[in-house]
Amino acid sequence: MRTVYWDYDRDVMKMIDQRLLPFEVRVPDYATYQEVAQAIRDMVVRGAPAIGAAAAFGMALAARQSRATDRLTLLRDLEEAARHLEAARPTAVNLAWGVRRLLRVAADEELESVDDVRDALLVEAQRLADEDVALNRRMAYHGAELVSEGDTILHHCNTGALATVDWGTALGVIFAAHEQGKRIHVLVDETRPRLQGARLTAWELQQKGIPFDLIADNAAGHFLRAGAVNLVLVGSDRTAANGDVANKIGTYMLGVLAKENGVPFYPVVPTSTIDLNLATGDLIPIEERDMDEVLRVGDQPIAPAGITARNPAFDVTPHRYVTGIVTEAGIVYPPFEKNLRAAVERAKQIQWSVDSGQ
Ligand code: MRU
Numbered sequence: 001m002r003t004v005y006w007d008y009d010r011d012v013m014k015m016i017d018q019r020l021l022p023f024e025v026r027v028p029d030y031a032t033y034q035e036v037a038q039a040i041r042d043m044v045v046r047g048a049p050a051i052g053a054a055a056a057f058g059m060a061l062a063a064r065q066s067r068a069t070d071r072l073t074l075l076r077d078l079e080e081a082a083r084h085l086e087a088a089r090p091t092a093v094n095l096a097w098g099v100r101r102l103l104r105v106a107a108d109e110e111l112e113s114v115d116d117v118r119d120a121l122l123v124e125a126q127r128l129a130d131e132d133v134a135l136n137r138r139m140a141y142h143g144a145e146l147v148s149e150g151d152t153i154l155h156h157c158n159t160g161a162l163a164t165v166d167w168g169t170a171l172g173v174i175f176a177a178h179e180q181g182k183r184i185h186v187l188v189d190e191t192r193p194r195l196q197g198a199r200l201t202a203w204e205l206q207q208k209g210i211p212f213d214l215i216a217d218n219a220a221g222h223f224l225r226a227g228a229v230n231l232v233l234v235g236s237d238r239t240a241a242n243g244d245v246a247n248k249i250g251t252y253m254l255g256v257l258a259k260e261n262g263v264p265f266y267p268v269v270p271t272s273t274i275d276l277n278l279a280t281g282d283l284i285p286i287e288e289r290d291m292d293e294v295l296r297v298g299d300q301p302i303a304p305a306g307i308t309a310r311n312p313a314f315d316v317t318p319h320r321y322v323t324g325i326v327t328e329a330g331i332v333y334p335p336f337e338k339n340l341r342a343a344v345e346r347a348k349q350i351q352w353s354v355d356s357g358q
Helices: 033-041 048-065 071-086 093-106 114-144 170-179 196-208 217-225 251-260 336-349
Strands: 004-007 012-015 152-155 185-189 212-215 231-234 238-240 245-248 265-267 314-317 325-327 330-332
Touching (some): 004 048, 012 033, 033 048, 033 071, 048 071, 071 093, 093 114, 114 170, 114 325, 170 196, 170 231, 185 196, 185 217, 231 245, 245 251, 251 314, 265 325, 325 336
Antiparallel strands (some): 004 012, 238 245, 245 314, 325 330
16 A cells, blocks of 8 residues: 555545554545645654655645636645645655646646646646656665675664655665565664654564564664674665765764774665755754654653753764665765766656556
């Protein structure tokens, strides 16, 4: 099942509520772009490519909600929806990328009527979602070349089917290596404060029958120093032009410790997550979320009442700690400045043969 999809029988958008996993699988309807923006903020849907696809379907909903009878008014309504959706979460560039891609279609002069625009936006959102699945598969098989028989792979956060439309990025590489028959073991960081590793990655690995152990985040250094890890694979929410990688909080520590212990560290990054407009990771906006996420585990308080906490949701790993970056256009090595730009250009030339999830 896809994480984010359009239900063509009932003409509504659907998303798995990831806050409830692994204990309950609920897939509510979304009928307005405002509800979609709220779901992104609340992390019903999360993971950079998944929120990009959610925002694209959100734009298709916005076109249907608009009462405009002329194209100019419809475009104005869509611009308003775009601003609203883009403000939902600041770090993952896929959100703005998805919204902008839909706005470009809406501005196409060839579309004659407002209904033509409405139809074209749903077609484009569906195409974006289908391409996400196809490119994840391709990226995974590039990445699987890095995995050897018997490897133990350290993984952070959730980068699987749930973080994308389907299949996944870093976890997708692990799925591909397993599919190729390689015997692997995964160390899964629990990923405080929202526990995407414990709740979501563990759930996905268990379903695929891939051997793994869940570890507390602060155990990762111990396993790296002990020589128990062959490869670190992570995702990214935004990668700057110089190869600096923003990803789930805690990734930077892994990058530094991997280098210190001579373990290769590879972010797995679709080119939609590469932001060539930002020269370095210092320019990437880092979301700071509600301190309650740190002060509680689920609904359970874990600290004295009345104290404060800090909750940055992402950090930046400078490119000097990055061995290489896996993309759908191949694995990119330093100098990242030049080679990432070339990978983005190569990716534009790829013709996706997409298997629609409709
Ligand atoms: O806060 P989240 O759960 O949306 O953060 C997700 C991550 O940091 C992932 O590693 C990232 O989106 C890339 S994987 C598809």
